[in-house]
Amino acid sequence: MGPPNPNAQQYSPTMMWDSTPLFQFGDMQEIIQNFVRVHVDAPGMEEGAPVFPVGYQYPSLDQLADMIPCILQYLNFSSIIGVGVGAGAYILSRYALTHPDTVEGLVLVNIDPNAKGWMDWAAHKLTGLTSSIPEMILGHLFSQEELSGNSELIQKYRNIVMHAPNLDNIELYWNSYNNRRDLNLERGGDITFRCPVMLVVGDQAPHEDAVVECNSKLDPTQTSFLKMADSGGQPQLTQPGKLTEAFKYFLQGMGYMASSCMTRLSRSRTASLTSAASIDGNRSRSRTLSQGSESGTLPSGPPGHTMEVSC
Numbered sequence: 398m399g400p401p402n403p404n405a406q407q408y409s410p411t412m413m414w415d416s417t418p419l420f421q422f423g424d425m426q427e428i429i430q431n432f433v434r435v436h437v438d439a440p441g442m443e444e445g446a447p448v449f450p451v452g453y454q455y456p457s458l459d460q461l462a463d464m465i466p467c468i469l470q471y472l473n474f475s476s477i478i479g480v481g482v483g484a485g486a487y488i489l490s491r492y493a494l495t496h497p498d499t500v501e502g503l504v505l506v507n508i509d510p511n512a513k514g515w516m517d518w519a520a521h522k523l524t525g526l527t528s529s530i531p532e533m534i535l536g537h538l539f540s541q542e543e544l545s546g547n548s549e550l551i552q553k554y555r556n557i558v559m560h561a562p563n564l565d566n567i568e569l570y571w572n573s574y575n576n577r578r579d580l581n582l583e584r585g586g587d588i589t590f591r592c593p594v595m596l597v598v599g600d601q602a603p604h605e606d607a608v609v610e611c612n613s614k615l616d617p618t619q620t621s622f623l624k625m626a627d628s629g630g631q632p633q634l635t636q637p638g639k640l641t642e643a644f645k646y647f648l649q650g651m652g653y654m655a656s657s658c659m660t661r662l663s664r665s666r667t668a669s670l671t672s673a674a675s676i677d678g679n680r681s682r683s684r685t686l687s688q689g690s691e692s693g694t695l696p697s698g699p700p701g702h703t704m705e706v707s708c
Contacts, residue, residue, distance in 0.1 A: 419480075422637040428645060431654065437468060439484070441566030448565050455569035458484065458577045462491035469499065478651075480504040480644075482633060483538075483604075484574045490590070491580065497591040502651050504644060506597040506633055509607035510580040510614070530568050531558040539630040540601055550634060582614040589614075595621040595647045597640065599628035621647060 420429055439461060441449055449455070456464075465488075469477065476499050479489035486505040493500040535544060535555060543551055561567055581588050594615060598608035605624070612622045623643050628636040648654050 419633040419637050419640065422641055424638060424641045425644075428641070428648065428654070435468075435472065437465075439488075439570055441563055442570060446563045446566060448563055449569065453569065455566075455573050457573055458488050459491055461573075462488045462495070465489075465492045466496065466499075475499065476501050478502040478504075478648075480506075481508075482506040482631075483508075484570070484577075487574070487577055487580070493590055493592065494580065494588060500590075500592050502593045502595075502647065503590060504595045504597065504647060505611075507602065507604040507608065507630070508596060508611055509577075509604055510582050510611045511607060512577055512579040513575060530564065530571065531555070531561075534558055534567070534571060537603060540599075540603055542601065543629045550631075582611065584614050584616060589616060590619065593619050593621070593647070593651055595623060595643065597623045597625065597632055597643070599630055599632045599635070600624055600626045602628075602630040602632075604630070621650075 419425060420434060438446075440456065441447075469475075478501050479493065481487070481489040481504070483506070486508040487510070489500075489503060490505060490508060490510065493503055535551075535558060538554065539551060558564075558567075583589060596608050596612050596615075598605050608622075608624075612620060621643075623640075625632045625636050625639060628639075633640055645654060
């Protein structure tokens with residue numbers, strides 16, 4: 398993590414969990430130059446990580462979420478905006494539920510808030526009898542159509558997973574993810590997010606149903622739902638431009654980056670923003686990000702102190 402850019406308007410610190418390719422995208426630089434970005438790897442997932450010894454007890458996702466306060470304390474960050482993908486999205490969600498005062502916003506890609514049921518558990522066990530760990534992970538990341546198409550992206554990630562030197566560590570992390578607890582989110586209930594949330598999933602992605610269900614459990618006045626067409630299982634990799642523009646809108650809705658221009662999204666025929674304003678001007682807006690309608694702009698207020706966490 399480098400020092401803040403003294404020539405840029407620093408809105409907040411930023412922590413990232415596992416969305417590095419998205420934050421390397423060219424148009425994303427307009428965002429990250431105004432935030433301090435921190436990348437956090439799960440144990441054993443960092444480049445060059447040694448393989449854990451046999452019998453090592455890998456932390457549960459709840460335990461990984463419990464590690465975040467120590468990170469924030471070490472970095473002297475008081476609040477965050479979290480951006481997470483898959484397991485990272487779950488970890489940030491768990492943290493936000495237990496520490497709502499420190500989370501200003503969440504961007505959750507491919508979030509599955511549910512624990513595996515008995516049918517899911519049985520299917521996972523049966524799949525494990527006929528498929529290797531790399532094959533199961535690839536099936537989790539990408540749709541069957543994508544895997545069958547064997548694009549350059551699929552070939553790249555298949556090679557990464559198949560030849561990962563820390564594959565044993567990845568399997569431990571994979572097992573922790575599959576043993577996650579239900580977040581028990583409930584619209585209008587006591588267990589819900591207290592901050593703006595943007596949910597993101599690709600159309601026909603393996604996680605589509607889970608994200609749609611998650612959206613149904615959240616406060617519609619605080620939640621933006623972006624279902625991205627032609628993006629597959631990993632929209633942050635296949636459609637980084639559209640996701641970046643949606644992210645800018647999300648930040649503007651929170652009061653950041655008021656002067657940023659929304660050029661790509663507003664010109665696109667496929668990406669759009671539908672904004673349903675609340676009758677009460679002081680209430681949070683109900684926002685739905687979708688495909689195929691006219692785009693609008695979200696008003697923005699003065700910037701405050703925050704930290705962006707990308708998972």
